[in-house]
Amino acid sequence: MRFVIHRGAKEIGGSCVEVQSGKSRILIDLGLPLVDPKDSSKKLEVNLRRESPARLRERGILPPIRGVWKDLHDGPAVDAILLSHPHQDHHGLLSLVRPDIPVYLSADALRILRRSDAFIKPGANIHNAQFLNHRRAKIVERTPFVVTPFAMDHSAFGALAFVVEADGKRLFYSGDFRGHGRKAALFEELCSKPPRAIDRLLIEGTTLGSASHEERTEEKLEEDLKALYSRYSGLKLVSVSGQNVDRMVTLYKSCKDSGRTFVLDLYTATILEGTKRSSIPHPGPDWHDKRALRVIYTPKYEDILRQHPAYHEVLELAEPFRIEKDEIAKDPGRHVMVFRDSLLDDYTALGDWGKGVLIYSQWSGYRKDPGFAKVDAVLKRRGMDIKPCHTSGHASKAQLKRLVQALKPKILSPMHTFHAELARELWRNVELLEDGRSYEVWGGKMR
Numbered sequence: 310m311r312f313v314i315h316r317g318a319k320e321i322g323g324s325c326v327e328v329q330s331g332k333s334r335i336l337i338d339l340g341l342p343l344v345d346p347k348d349s350s351k352k353l354e355v356n357l358r359r360e361s362p363a364r365l366r367e368r369g370i371l372p373p374i375r376g377v378w379k380d381l382h383d384g385p386a387v388d389a390i391l392l393s394h395p396h397q398d399h400h401g402l403l404s405l406v407r408p409d410i411p412v413y414l415s416a417d418a419l420r421i422l423r424r425s426d427a428f429i430k431p432g433a434n435i436h437n438a439q440f441l442n443h444r445r446a447k448i449v450e451r452t453p454f455v456v457t458p459f460a461m462d463h464s465a466f467g468a469l470a471f472v473v474e475a476d477g478k479r480l481f482y483s484g485d486f487r488g489h490g491r492k493a494a495l496f497e498e499l500c501s502k503p504p505r506a507i508d509r510l511l512i513e514g515t516t517l518g519s520a521s522h523e524e525r526t527e528e529k530l531e532e533d534l535k536a537l538y539s540r541y542s543g544l545k546l547v548s549v550s551g552q553n554v555d556r557m558v559t560l561y562k563s564c565k566d567s568g569r570t571f572v573l574d575l576y577t578a579t580i581l582e583g584t585k586r587s588s589i590p591h592p593g594p595d596w597h598d599k600r601a602l603r604v605i606y607t608p609k610y611e612d613i614l615r616q617h618p619a620y621h622e623v624l625e626l627a628e629p630f631r632i633e634k635d636e637i638a639k640d641p642g643r644h645v646m647v648f649r650d651s652l653l654d655d656y657t658a659l660g661d662w663g664k665g666v667l668i669y670s671q672w673s674g675y676r677k678d679p680g681f682a683k684v685d686a687v688l689k690r691r692g693m694d695i696k697p698c699h700t701s702g703h704a705s706k707a708q709l710k711r712l713v714q715a716l717k718p719k720i721l722s723p724m725h726t727f728h729a730e731l732a733r734e735l736w737r738n739v740e741l742l743e744d745g746r747s748y749e750v751w752g753g754k755m756r
């Protein structure tokens with residue numbers, strides 16, 4: 310069994326690994342890069358709907374893999390794509406793929422993708438899904454590959470790691486993970502009951518370049534949020550990814566505990582309803598606390614949902630939770646609202662925010678996005694503070710070490726990091742890899 314990292318050996322974003330055994334080939338993830346392939350100091354600016362595949366190829370955005378892209382007729386298709394989790398930097402190129410290629414993923418991940426497809430264009434558009442279940446081995450059809458998925462704690466819903474086995478060799482692909490989220494028990498289970506005989510570990514190394522520190526848990530964040538709310542008498546806006554389901558639970562709990570109302574926008578409401586979990590706050594008849602959870606309708610999102618008959622149900626379910634602008638304007642201090650840059654105009658129309666705050670509950674790098682400059686200006690005009698309150702979706706170095714200790718791979722290679730070389734400071738059996746080169750999963754060279 311051999312593999313090629315098409316992208317990700319030395320960067321975060323655009324993760325894609327091809328695994329080969331004989332004539333069979335599968336891909337693990339097919340993400341959109343975060344940095345420009347021609348100049349890694351720049352954030353990638355791209356429009357997948359307007360730019361032709363040929364142009365995207367020229368720009369180095371589509372990795373050169375045979376039998377993947379729907380605009381090319383270049384031989385037999387890859388046998389499958391395994392998707393670790395629904396984050397753009399892991400699935401963002403799926404819309405350009407031949408529709409007949411089966412995509413193996415968790416049912417949770419597919420539900421999130423189906424819901425976000427209505428809002429984010431082009432969507433993942435998965436036509437041929439095969440479901441993977443925690444710790445249940447599955448043969449990839451018509452191939453020698455056996456895949457065993459492990460549900461992981463990550464800021465994406467339905468995240469998986471994989472053991473891929475063929476030719477008597479075993480590769481572990483960690484995907485993105487952490488051990489301090491609401492599903493930390495999954496990380497503990499993986500460390501206490503690890504799969505055996507791992508030859509090669511491909512481990513995410515997002516935090517390799519950052520200072521060592523323990524990440525706050527979501528429970529700790531809940532307390533920190535409550536403390537922040539109490540310092541501001543006006544409206545609380547929270548910049549947060551609508552797909553960070555763990556964080557939505559944290560926000561809801563912090564509101565409920567402090568007698569406040571958590572207000573979802575229609576996009577976030579659609580995602581949360583799509584989780585189909587009674588334990589996750591969502592608009593639906595099984596969610597009884599309609600005082601602590603409300604949904605604000607904004608014209609753009611409402612139009613999107615009305616245009617798709619498949620999503621009319623969401624509008625019906627959200628109706629009993631609907632909150633009007635006047636209700637928020639009457640008592641802004643009571644409300645904690647999910648915010649994103651594109652909602653700025655809708656939310657300024659709410660009138661006076663009082664002495665409020667924008668809580669930044671995602672990676673601080675997004676504050677450099679051009680869209681945030683306008684937000685920043687409006688906040689300044691209104692005398693609003695910006696306060697960070699976030700915990701990473703990625704494993705700390707201590708957690709990375711624990712996973713390696715548990716899996717005891719013969720050899721390990723970091724990916725999904727800008728600081729792969731720092732892996733050598735943590736472990737001895739490290740092989741640093743190059744994008745686009747083919748490696749044996751285990752050639753018996755190390756130790």
Ligand SMILES: [Zn+2]
Binds near residue numbers: 394463
């Ligand atoms: Zn991720």
